[in-house]
Amino acid sequence: MKKFIIDADTGSDDAVAILLALQDPQVDVLGITVVSGNVPLQQGIINTLSTIEATEQNIKVYAGAHKPLVRDYIEIHSLSDFTEHVKSLSPVSASAQSVHGIDGMGDIGITSKFSEYEEKNAIDFLVETINKNPDEITLVTLGPLTNIALALEKDPSISTKIKHCYVMGGTSDGTGNVSAAAEFNIWVDPEAAKRVFDSGLKITMVGWDNSYKYAMLKEDEIKKLRALNSKLADFSVDIQKVLINLTKEWYDFYGFDLPDPITMAIALDNSIIEESQDLHVIIDTRDGITRGQTIVDYFNVENKNKNTRVVTKSSNKKFMNMLMDLLS
Numbered sequence: 001m002k003k004f005i006i007d008a009d010t011g012s013d014d015a016v017a018i019l020l021a022l023q024d025p026q027v028d029v030l031g032i033t034v035v036s037g038n039v040p041l042q043q044g045i046i047n048t049l050s051t052i053e054a055t056e057q058n059i060k061v062y063a064g065a066h067k068p069l070v071r072d073y074i075e076i077h078s079l080s081d082f083t084e085h086v087k088s089l090s091p092v093s094a095s096a097q098s099v100h101g102i103d104g105m106g107d108i109g110i111t112s113k114f115s116e117y118e119e120k121n122a123i124d125f126l127v128e129t130i131n132k133n134p135d136e137i138t139l140v141t142l143g144p145l146t147n148i149a150l151a152l153e154k155d156p157s158i159s160t161k162i163k164h165c166y167v168m169g170g171t172s173d174g175t176g177n178v179s180a181a182a183e184f185n186i187w188v189d190p191e192a193a194k195r196v197f198d199s200g201l202k203i204t205m206v207g208w209d210n211s212y213k214y215a216m217l218k219e220d221e222i223k224k225l226r227a228l229n230s231k232l233a234d235f236s237v238d239i240q241k242v243l244i245n246l247t248k249e250w251y252d253f254y255g256f257d258l259p260d261p262i263t264m265a266i267a268l269d270n271s272i273i274e275e276s277q278d279l280h281v282i283i284d285t286r287d288g289i290t291r292g293q294t295i296v297d298y299f300n301v302e303n304k305n306k307n308t309r310v311v312t313k314s315s316n317k318k319f320m321n322m323l324m325d326l327l328s
Contacts, residue, residue: 001028003136004267005129007064007122007259009037009143010047011096011104011184012239016323017142017168019050019232020143022055024268025325030129033122036073037143037188038096039104041066044143047104048113054235064122064147068189077102079246086179091287093188099243106241122130126151126249129159134161140267141167142260144185149192152199159199168263170281170294171192171207172312179289183208183234186283187292194283196308204309205281206266208296209261214314218255221320225327233327258323262314265322272322275313278306295322 004027008014019028032052034044045063052059053124067073072092076082079098086094101107126147130137131176138169141148152159169185170193187192197203217225222288225233240256246257266272280302282295 002026002138003238004029004138004140005031005126006032006034007139007141007143007147008044008048009035009039010044011038011049011100012106012243013040013100013258013260014142015047015051015105015239016236016258017140017264018051019055019236019328020125020261020264020268020322021140022052022057022059023232027296029059031062031118031125033062033064033126033147035064035094035122035143035147037098040075040095043104045117046112049117050105050110051054053112054232057110061289062119062122062125063117064121065150065179068144068146069149069191069195071189071191073188075157085311089288089291092122096184097242099246100311101242104241106243108238108241110239122147123154127155130158130161135163138267139165140264141165141169142263145169145192145196146187146189149189149195152195156199159201162201164204165196165201166206166263166267167196168202168206169237169259170205171209172205172296173207173209176293177208177211177294179246181284181290182292184296187295188284190285190292193292194285197281197283204266204276204311206257206259206263206295206311206314210262210286210311210314211257215258215262216255217258218253222255228324228328230328236327254276261323262319265319266311266314269318272315272318273311273313274315276309276311279308280304280306281310282307
């Protein structure tokens with residue numbers, strides 16, 4: 001069995017990624033740590049518990065950071081307000097509730113009969129569990145990297161004890177989904193991302209570019225998921241309601257992309273990677289239009305260590321096959 005820890009800011013795409021890991025018979029999920037990002041921390045915990053409940057499993061959930069390392073964090077519920085906030089170049093971070101719904105799960109009324117999570121906080125859980133299982137744990141991060149940065153601050157030695165860390169964050173091609181340059185998870189807490197990328201961890205970065213290029217579900221793919229007549233498949237589509245409406249309004253097609261699930265899929269099966277390069281990645285922590293940009297040094301201009309395996313192309317076919325198989 002492969003040992004996984006998942007770190008998430010559970011919104012509608014994180015939930016699908018969590019389902020993939022929990023449904024894979026080869027994976028033992030030791031725990032899920034939650035961080036603020038898509039939604040505030042407490043909502044993220046509720047969403048995580050409701051996702052686990054859908055699988056009828058018993059996975060421990062740990063509360064982590066409620067805000068970035070050094071930045072303030074606010075809730076913004078409308079896309080126009082979020083866009084104006086980003087354009088203002090404010091140093092304050094904000095939620096993605098305008099994309100995933102105020103509850104982060106499509107605002108379809110998701111609830112959980114479970115309300116309790118572990119007393120031990122996420123940082124202590126990460127440090128203790130990694131130390132007890134050296135070179136055995138795969139860490140998959142689906143949100144801002146605040147929890148991981150705090151764990152590294154508490155015990156820097158864990159950077160050499162994690163088998164591998166798969167990061168959903170940044171982009172390999174310079175595109176952004178918050179600003180023109182930055183992807184959301186890195187933008188929320190660039191200081192944490194810099195600490196993680198510079199830590200010596202074995203990192204695979206699966207950027208947002210892999211999602212919109214290779215993990216975009218349109219009407220035909222959604223119909224195939226619905227045709228499974230599966231509780232988990234229906235749940236995975238239903239919670240995308242706000243994102244589907246947004247996609248229709250902005251891009252004039254019915255569908256949604258799945259950045260966190262394709263990251264999880266790659267962590268579960270590296271053969272989904274079709275092209276990648278070992279490169280140096282720099283995180284821009286400066287306030288301004290490039291805040292949170294992942295600067296990928298393709299030509300070794302900086303002459304620094306190759307700290308990241310950067311995924312530049314993924315297999316849509318293999319990803320969809322996994323999605324259909326594990327959600328059936």
